[in-house]
Amino acid sequence: MPGLDESAPVPEKPETAPSAASEPAAASKESLRTRRTVRMSPSELRQATGLDMPTYSALKSFGLLRVDAAGRHGADDADVAREAAALAAYGIEARHLRLFRVAADREIGLAEQIAQPLRRKQARGAAGPEPEDVQADILARTLALHVALVRSGLTQPN
16 A cells, blocks of 8 residues: 555554454444444543544545534544554554545445435324434444445455
8 A cells, every 4th residue: 555654563463453352343233323422631541542642633624533612522533543543553543544534425325315314204203214224224334335345355466
């Protein structure tokens, strides 16, 4: 990938990488709908995740970290920051991670396009599936598809 810091050492296992026991399971529609109520200041987030200030600033500038109206970060930002810190140990910078933000936003937009007509029908009193359930199911399936495509790509001969 152009622009990677080739001088960065490639650790066998970075200190900031999650252990196998802490790796997240495949996202389910239930886990996607769960709202965690963690609010941290930028300095608390950096301290909790091991991000330095330049990396934190870069993640914010590329839209990977977002603060709420009060300038606080939520639990999802902590997850993003933790993974970004682990990837930084391999020389992967915030600018390289921007494509993940773009892909996530597109997946959310696609699921929203399907859920929106269901919301309108529900507002008129029509029976049918819960729009939030449908949206979460679509997103869980897009994540499963992503994992399957990555696995498939890893098994292809170079």
